[in-house]
Amino acid sequence: MSLKLGVPSKGRLMEKSFAWFEKHGITLTRTGSDREYAGHVDGVDGVSLVLLSAGEIPRELAAGRIHLGITGTDLVHEKLPRWEQQVEEIAPLGFGQADLIIAVPACWVDVDTLDDLDAASSAFRERHGHRLRIATKYHRLVREFLTDAGVADFALVDSQGATEGTVKNETAEAIADITSTGETLRANHLKILGDGVILKSQATLWRSRTAVYEPPEKQSLDAILDRLE
Numbered sequence: 001m002s003l004k005l006g007v008p009s010k011g012r013l014m015e016k017s018f019a020w021f022e023k024h025g026i027t028l029t030r031t032g033s034d035r036e037y038a039g040h041v042d043g044v045d046g047v048s049l050v051l052l053s054a055g056e057i058p059r060e061l062a063a064g065r066i067h068l069g070i071t072g073t074d075l076v077h078e079k080l081p082r083w084e085q086q087v088e089e090i091a092p093l094g095f096g097q098a099d100l101i102i103a104v105p106a107c108w109v110d111v112d113t114l115d116d117l118d119a120a121s122s123a124f125r126e127r128h129g130h131r132l133r134i135a136t137k138y139h140r141l142v143r144e145f146l147t148d149a150g151v152a153d154f155a156l157v158d159s160q161g162a163t164e165g166t167v168k169n170e171t172a173e174a175i176a177d178i179t180s181t182g183e184t185l186r187a188n189h190l191k192i193l194g195d196g197v198i199l200k201s202q203a204t205l206w207r208s209r210t211a212v213y214e215p216p217e218k219q220s221l222d223a224i225l226d227r228l229e
């Protein structure tokens with residue numbers, strides 16, 4: 001068996017992951033056509049490249065189907081309850097930085113903090129007869145964060161993309177999503193609550209604690225870790 005390294009299969013994370021390994025003398029190459037999810041690894045023996053959706057890498061690490069994987073802290077914390085028991089953080093990679101935040105319409109002049117949101121959500125329920133809706137794909141992290149902060153009267157609605165548009169489309173009153181430059185929030189007339197940062201995320205290299213490391217895989221892992229030092 002070979003040591004399996006999972007890397008995001010497209011976009012900014014894939015390119016930057018390839019460049020990061022290159023800096024450490026390990027060359028990752030996509031082979032075949034643009035649409036073929038195949039590749040190989042040069043510079044260290046016995047490693048195979050697995051191209052995957054960033055969102056699936058946490059699950060594959062936890063199941064031990066890949067030994068190493070690159071994905072954001074946000075996705076590991078969201079998708080793996082008690083993540084520390086399932087994966088080990090090997091190195092933050094210095095790219096893919098983004099904050100998971102709570103944002104409300106910029107025109108809500110009385111709502112700037114979580115306490116304000118709590119008050120607004122109680123008033124909202126009384127007035128409309130249903131809970132204030134927060135659109136997100138980060139259900140676990142958002143629920144935990146708001147519950148710890150004492151915000152009670154909210155309902156999470158699922159949004160797997162274009163989350164900032166849900167307020168204009170009237171399917172939610174607030175959102176919890178990743179922001180980097182803040183441009184998408186501004187363009188959609190949303191503002192971040194002052195104490196509404198749930199998590200600061202960046203792309204990170206993780207090691208599975210559940211994968212099997214026979215001597216050949218252990219050797220390849222040690223060779224990679226040596227390169228990273």
Ligand SMILES: Nc1ncnc2c1ncn2[C@@H]1O[C@H](COP(=O)(O)OP(=O)(O)OP(=O)(O)O)[C@@H](O)[C@H]1O
Pocket residue numbers: 011013052053054055056071072073074075096097098178179180181201202203
């Ligand atoms: N604007 C951004 N700037 C920097 N990093 C971002 C940005 N948006 C998302 N990310 C990070 O990139 C990672 C992957 O994001 P996302 O869940 O959007 O996957 P994706 O690119 O849509 O891929 P897939 O749909 O295949 O899972 C996450 O860790 C996220 O924090």
Ligand SMILES: O=P(O)(O)OC[C@H]1O[C@H](OP(=O)(O)OP(=O)(O)O)[C@H](O)[C@@H]1O
Pocket residue numbers: 160161162163164177178179180181182183184185
């Ligand atoms: O703060 P900014 O620099 O504007 O970036 C934030 C946007 O980037 C991500 O979306 P992505 O481009 O991955 O598309 P998505 O909406 O399909 O997730 C994220 O979900 C935000 O919408």
